[in-house]
Amino acid sequence: MTRAILAGLTEFALTALVIGLVILAVLVPLALSQPDPLEVLRLFVLGPFGTIRHMGNILEAATPTMMTGLAATIIFRAGMFNLGVEGSFFLGGLAAAATAVLLPLTGLIATPAAILIGALVGSLACIVPGYLRVRFGASEMVNSLVLNFAFLFAGVYFLNYVLRDPNAGALMSYKLPGDFTLDRLLQGTRLHTGVIIAFVACLLGGIWLYGTRSGLNVRIVGWSPGFASHLGLASSKLLMQAQIAGGLIAGMAGAIEVLGLYSRFSWTGLPGHGWTGITVAILARENPFLVIPAALFLAYLQVGGDMLARNLDVPSEIVGLVTAAIMLAVTAAAIFRHPAFLRLIRDIKGKEAGEEQGA
Amino acid sequence: ADKVLLLVNGALGDKSFFDSANKGIEEIKAKYGDEVETKVLEIGDDPTGWEPALLEVSEQDWDLIIGGTFSLSETLGAVAEQYPDKKYILFDASLPFEGGAYPNVYAVQYKQNEGSYLGGILAAGLLKSGLPADAGTALGFLGGMDIPVINDFLVGYIAGAQSVTPDVKVSVAYAGSFTDAAKGKELGLAQYRSGVALGFIAASQAGLGQAAAAKETGKFVLGVDSDQEAIFAESDPAIASQVVSSVLKNVDVSLVRAYDLYKEGKLPFGSAETVGLAEGAVGIVETGNYEKLASAETKAAIADAKAKIAAGEVVVPTAFGMDTAAINAIRDAVRP
Amino acid sequence: MIEFFSAIADPAVFATVLRVMTPLLLAALGVLISDRAGVLNIGMEGIMLSGALIGVLVSAATANPFLGLFAALIGGGLLGALMAFFINGLGTQFIITGIALNMAALAATTLGLFLATGDKGMSGALKSGVLPNIDIPLLGGVPILGPLLSGHHMLTYLAILAVPAVAIMLARTPFGLHIRAVGSDPKAAAAAGISRNRVQLYALTLSGVLGGAAGAYLSMGYVSWFAQNMTAGRGFIALAAEVMGMGTAWGTFAAAAVLGIAETVAITMQTKGLPSELMQMIPYIVPAVMLTVYAARRQAKARKIS
């Protein structure tokens, strides 16, 4: 057991090393063009840990992507490449804002009701392409991709014609009433209780996927439909359940984002946290537990890059380049399947296997 | 030296709003030289990043922090409350200053409707005389999105045009994007095809797509925010020749003005001002093609309108505070 | 229905459809080649964006739009090859590779534009050329057909010629056969001595070349400058077009044409005063509906046979 952990740590260390090298490769030339090269590295690498507030920013940025990452993980695990998570996030935020603006709810039920309605409405963007796939066999990838934009424009129409505050200087909803909000956790940051929901959701998601019967069945349906039909599992039902669960989580994420951070709803484009969630899911190798570090890691890069751009004359686009390079490096299987590395892992694990057999 | 920071919650290079603010900072630096240290910081168009950025710069040793747009206003207000010793300028939006709130924030808003009112007079005047007879019989308007700031341009433009030709027709479209130049060009071509002779392009780079359409079809555009004839004067004179003028929103002027007042200690923190034609904060380009194309009668009408607006004799309608139905009614009334 | 056809036969409307369709068709054919080789090019959006910028920069530097186009094709091809290197050389997953390329291209083109012009928005200050429209000598004089078919952009003709070219390439050339073999069963292809890596490298390169052309059309055909993020999602719509086209060049052509018509309808309707948000939904709803109807019919047919 200890050796298995050791082997895992070796893989992790190698991942970290690769990421370090990539960051260096992109940043060093940049740093050298600056008056104080070391400051660039220090700011990017250590800056996000510099103050409580910056660490709060990391958590804040990771909150929505943890949940969309979890949603994408569940959907992908069921073998569907449904990209509706982005649309669900948008619709969830819109529906939560609509609840707050249009429904006369007050007190303790206000926020939960808005989150619930956000989740329900938001889930549509995942359910529709999922259903069209299960029922008609239409490609869920393409349908979800285009329908995300259709939902966006429908949402903007709703915002403009129903929720819009004519006295606001921009296309924005009326102010969300004060009862519809999530408590702030940390002075000086906008960290709110949503981050706790996100953490708990990922942990529950992991327990469900690996620790329950229905999680196992979904993994079987996702990996090998033939085996699932051999076992007599209700594949269509399980598939739809996963799309619904993913959609609900993504919609909830959008609702939490709007209630936690904003006093009005003003998205007129897709906010992008769903796309990031898809990246998070793939980085986390579709493991809900790993979604947490993966989302935190991307958020950390984001905060580090923002600090660079804010404090030095570094263009903010550099963050996009670094993130792209890191995504590729972390998923570059060739590095992790290199004979030398495999031999190392095998040596570490192999001794254990030997020990077990000996015992 | 004073340290002045401009936060750009979008990106420079929009050829309009933020570029104009940036120009204001450059002018301040040029005017005051070593007395002032300036910096421009892009904080991106993702609202989640704005509050951290505002908090961070507020911790630093800037004397004056400048930020704009309605979207940023509430965040800026909240941060300003936490840093009472810092001074902030908010442009193109306001805050509820009633009861002494936000004593360290000065807000300035623009009457872009006044500028586009002049644009409307010019457009309708050119339609009467100044453009080739076969160019078309209607005016056009291309907005980036169906949102209040853009519609404020629209209602001023329509009102100005109606002051010249009461039954003027204006074809209205929105690109749904401020960057999709190809889409802007197609919408422009469609408008020109339907008889539009001149279109007002309040859509940033997407609007410039219509300028390319104007070049192809020999029709015209009215630019927005900065002198858009000048953008193409060197690189593509054929486009530049189709830009009759541009409606200006001189954020730069308002910022320089605010800084002058700040230096004199007269900037009214804790309150909001609205600047328009009178302050030179909005207007239209009156050089270049305008010179050549506009008839004396039109020029006179524009000069007259300027005077009347400044004197308060003419009140230009505004889209702020209008609900969607009211705006629809205006659009429907002028549809060709 | 008759009204619809007579509207399409209006040369101006027909030309609109062709213009809207051209970048989609070029990009979708690129996606098609990659898809048939088993590596769907998710990075098409980024390749188009890069091609658009490269074309403008080179055309401005050399004062020759054809060199600009050439550079856009090369640049797109190199990006495709780079994707192949990552996917097969370093073992990254193709979806991640595409997403990363799109992300990097958006950042890099903005930076590149800034370095070249000192401006992050658009390249209006650069004097870059446009590629010409082509009048077909004899055809131009023919009534009805002449105005309909002659005088379009050179890349529009190129895109339409690319349809049979890609169809024939896939069906009739050794390379096409290798693409189909590798895309359908890489192990079997390997057993016949065909290297998956090599075929996918060439396929992605070719896909990138077509993407570069699609990008150049935006910045050197539609308008004469590059603007940040000017592709505005066309690379993703091209993916939809390719899937709607059922893996064939002619199907992809039909899908791109339908999307071009949908967008044209949306544009025309807007000038009639319908809410712009709802019109903007049309080009996205149409592919979803068509995809679903196709799939449902295919399913029904399969059921009837068995």
Next chain:
Amino acid sequence: MSNSPQMAEGPIVSFRGVSKTYPNGTVALTDATFDIRRGSIHAICGENGAGKSTLMKILFGLESPSAGQVLIDGAAVDTATPDFAGKHGIGMVHQHFSLVPILTVTENIILGHEPRRAIFIDRNKAHRQVVELTQRFDLAVDPDARTDTLSVAAQQKVEILKALSRDTRLLILDEPTAVLSPPEIEELFNRLRDLCAAGMTILFISHKLHEVRALAETVTVLRAGKVVGTTPLAEVDDTTITRMVMGRDVDVPRRQRQRTDAPVVLELDNVSTRARDPADRIEDISLSIRADEIVGIAGVDGSGQRGLVGVLSGLMRPASGSIRLDGTDMTRAGTPGWREAGLAYLPADRHARGGTAALSLADNAIAGTDGDKALQWGPFLRRGAIRRRVQQMIADYAVRAGGTGERLDSLSGGNAQKLIAARELAGSPKLLIADQPTRGVDVAAAALLHGRIDLAARDGAAVLLITADLDELLRLADRVLVLFNGKIVADLANHPGLTPAALGPYMLGLETAA
């Protein structure tokens, strides 16, 4: 053929100290050294994983050796270079089908060496080449058919044509008979003998000793990556070869049925299906199986076996007729209903239907046990109990595995099949369908699986055994039904006199004995 006369005397191929370690650390071959005589038929035998396919892939240029040399015509060659096989006139029929399903027969055959005209494929010439090949080697297939519409036997023919299509002088066949019926095998062997007579050298891999005897002159035995020996077949008897292969003796007795009067468990009355694919079509099938009875199904692949298994596992619904299991009507039951009623099923396509490659052994072993209170607490899985249960299964079925957390695809094919069997046979099934239970599985593992199937029958299961391996059929089955064109054409009690040869005419539809 490019046989150079002056070289005609020496061995065509010599392996000299060839070793191969795969990147994941598997040592597949150690120091293999032997010769292959020109113009001979040379067999290679060995257990699963002995390294046979690896050695052949090296010779064909698909893998490169980690150490050692391959000599062709006495000269050392660089394998694993592009077009190595084409250059040296080597053709190979792979163990697993290596045809591209969406291509036509012609396209598959010319793939990799297409005749060209300018930049195009010369389709006329390609067509001519293929027709000529089919005539020269007397292997008839439709050159324009899409490969995935062909029967397995026809695909095998295409494989061979493809291997012969490039001036081949050395033909490698890796387990070519696994999917063929006896008459088809006999036909194949006749073709191979003709080829050999015409000067071709043939390398032939099989797990079946009688086939090796029928065809080859020389045999090389591999065990655990090492060459045990190379001998002329005439000089050794079967026990010796078996001992070489296994490292010990294995004896394979026929099954002894315990009870003949047990109650009928499964009954089919005039069951038919309507389907386009002949493999799914059955007509008027009536049969009954008692507890402790193993009914074997013989028949050329695609004669309706899939349809029969389909209606007995809920994957297909009969168009007419009725099915009863233990007295309960199951005619319209789906898979969950069948499983509930006590179906255990070893699927033929074990990669796609037997388990999930990327999941752990534990997950695979407990899949489908929904609601088992010992493994589950409410919706939650009891991981500790599961691990103990699966460790027990692994021990009982002698599965060679690292641990219960390993992925299923870390197991070799035979070990994976044992784990699948352990899962399916847990509990006491009422009906066991064993579809090709030991295809590609080595002798020891096959013996274990046979024992378990026998045990399940004794415990009261009705067993339907479908297999292309007639030895296995005759060893296990109490009764043999022959399927042809979806109908039962023979119903024969098994007795020591029944031989594979006797089944042949029924399988080809030449005789009936229902």
